[in-house]
Amino acid sequence: MSTATARTVSLHGAIGHVVDVQVDVSPGQVGLTMVGRPDLSLRESGDRCRMAVLNSDLPWPVTKRTTILLSPADLLKRGPHFDLAVALAVLAAQQHLPPQVLPDLAVMGELTLDGRLRCVPGVLPMALAAAARGLRGVIVPEPQVPEAVLVPGLEVVGVRSLAQAVALLRGQEVPEAPAVEPPSVSRVLAWRGEQRLDDLDLADLRGMADAKFAAEVAAAGGHPLLLTGPKGGGKTSIAERLPSLLPDLSPEEALELTAVHSLAGTLPPGHGLMTRPPFSAPHHDASKASIVGGGSRQVRPGELSRTHAGVLFLDEFPLFRTDIIEALREPLENGDITIARTEESVTLPARGLLVLAANPCPCGDHDPVSGRSTCTCRATALRDYQNKLHGPVADRIDLRRHVGPLSRHEGDPLRDPDTSAVVRARVAAARERQAARYAGCGWRLNAHAPSTALRDRWPLAGSAAALLEETVYTGRLSSRGAVRVHRVAWTLADLEAVRTGRDVVPGPRELDLALSLRCGDPLPASLWERCG
Template sequence: MPVATARTVSLDGAVGHLVTIQADVSPGQVRVDLVGRVDQALGEARDRVRMAIINSELDWPATKRVTVLLSPADLHKRGTHHDLGIALAVLAAEGSIAPELLAHCLFVGELTLDGSLRSVRGVLPMVLAAREHGITTVVVPEPQAEEAMMVPGTTVFGVRSLAQAIAVLSGQPLPEAPPVVRSAGANLLHWRGSTRHEDVDLADVLGMDDARFALEVAAAGGHHLMLSGPKGAGKTTLAERIPTILPDLAPEESLELTAIHSLAGVLDPGAGMIVRPPYSAPHHDASKTSIVGGGSGQVRPGELSRTHAGVLLLDEFPLFRRDVIEALREPLENGEITVARAEELVTLPARTILVVAANPCPCGEHRPDVGKDTCRCKPVALREYRSRLTGPVADRIDITRHVQPLSPHQRVDRFAAREDSATVRARVEAARARQAERYADTGWRLNAHATGVALRDRWPLTASATRTLDEHVVKGALTNRGAVRVHRLAWTVHDLDPSSTGAPGPAALDVALRLRQGRPLLDSTVRGRECSA
């Protein structure tokens, strides 16, 4: 028999690579060889596939030599989702099914010993990769058919077993098979941060005009934000309302984020594409792997990637482990995270709005601003705590705001104007539309994505504003990295003003510097937001 060919996809992070499975059944020493840089889990496919074929009452070449090549041979392949493609290629090489039935199809699924299928992680990015190579017909485990159908222009067949897959290919009635059992990873359907922002609104927040404006700027330009202040001041209350002022995801963002959740095993296919920005607030004892991604075997996305195009709140930031804090440098700077393993280098998108919140001291009672300091922290503990809020990571955070508790008057002022999230979101959407037009010929969507070189060359500040910014760098008040972030902030402040034209000038730069350095905003700035509503 000629060599039979089937196709599947191997994942490298969220990027899929088309894999060609070639099976040869010929006389020789009775053995099964599986070659092509396969990992241990995939190497065990020879036994799973053999027993699945036998127990499905199909012909296994028991007296011949079976050789299966997964190419390209230099690509490291991992995962059990190759099983279905391997089994079909062997059956086609043996002559049990016509080899031409496998042409132009993608096969994904893990086999059990009785020939049933099990669901796997990452079906959506696999189908996306197949479409890029012109393959528009896919066969997947039944529970993940809805997930595969999210890719436009794709014909999807959801099956429960190897026998059903053969029936679909040959146009025969489907034999009976028990429902597919979801894998442990695929059962994690209800991610804790996915709907957190649906029951809160910015109108719930009393006062805090300065901090509210900072939230609006962060949402409009995709800027990272640090909120500091005594316990109970409202830092978490503010942070968890940022998703409510973010617009719906763009189609490409939605597809990208949904693929990441599929890879992580936390996607609910029945809910369709993710259209709202995600939100997550992991506890401060979270591990580095859970935040940035990793794990044994196939790399799984962490919270930074799961909240891509959304909001990640690290509350009680100084209490996070130091290795977690230091690991934030790359994603805060580049918008992506690279996880290295012995034979694997995976890069995942991580353009989240990072919000870090911290008390002024471990006990949260440090209040020198009101002349009543009841802090009980020892000096050594206080220095260690505050050291987490400075240095390279802090330099990568665009906006710093100190949140003060409400005064008794603010708490009882029933006539104080409070904008709701919908009103602020409309301004954010308008500002983002201006950015989308400006960066239309680039790969960026928001001001926070633009590089310093591009801003200087193509979108500079006015001459007077540029001189002022350069003076801050020369005096040591800003690092070069800080100057780039102030430049981005100035553009976002400019974009939020519907009457602004040209390049950002001294007024926008002054607001950007205040946001960056944690200095209070001028009353006219806050009032300007209210007047433009």
């Protein structure tokens, strides 16, 4: 038999498709033909594989015609990780490998000309796709074994070279080979990086009780948060401490997030599951592709996806480009982001906690709440700046708080505010209530619950539903805003149940508080005392 099939995985965003690499070696005009919509890097795979096979002292059909079909043929394939599958299929077609050992394995890895393997991005989502297809195991570059073994029930084999892979499949002694260079991680060097957040605690901040309470509600229910106020008021300090309020990721969240970072090439070598929520605070001059995701050829995840189940902080929000601001609509509404290119459309997860911070004006000295203002901005500049805070994206923000100058009584050093650990315990308990309530649904947190499900299965209690409907009729809230207030009310009820130890269904009290959080109104003074 002059044909053989090996299997690998083609990635489209975070979704993997198992691809059959079918090879036919037969008499005819000498040459190599690859069909099935390969991109340029994949078309070059034939030359790489030929030299890798020959330099590994293995046979290549130099006097025959070699045809390679990547099936399904209508699916666009790209990337050098097809190399190992192509080389093994060619060897199997020449009877140098038992053909029956390949169909139940997915193989991935880039080959060098001397037959060594190189690491490739996206091993974890590829392994997930292989397991979903029912394949027995995967063969990957040795340094990426820790990624692939995160998929339960999958046999993972790590190799350093093509010769090692062939020996393993033939049941022979595995030859020695130089170690594979670990994957490079695109990371900006900075002092201590994200580790500096480990030293930040909510108890460090004096006062700002209402902003702290909003941060706790945001963390408990996954609600987007907007912080406004004059410069130096503490907006960034609140946002940087939000990760310390979040519990460890659930197994599903950890696997999703790790797969995204594997696809982006930002997973450190030998790293297991990412168990802590990530934090990112990109500069307002960042490009749309870096925030949303994209790329000229292969789509890569942006910060919206790399902070999935974590915190994305956009400081100086009105200074971000308009196209970036408008691109936030979809993830705020659906929890994912779809990036369309000429030949493909990719959907990536983006259910992180979005925190926006903005000054009231470009110079940062305008404070309409306290009345203290030394603003020198022109009226047109002030109008353009504030328009970005009141557009369609702002209507998708659940919580809004003004962070003003610290008053004398708030800065009392004798008061002992709650630590991040104390608040995190309440947040974790509130999330456990949500997980139990939404068991079997396609979402985990109140912020993601669809409006129809809330209305039909988890309505507000007492007169709260009528009061919420009245706010829409009077024009205080849009229909979208009413749904978001409903979600916040449930989060407040979950936190109240955690504090009191009794079951709570959101009623008029929770609705009033949710409306105040939504509209930026002052919170009751009693709440300040309660939240430290």
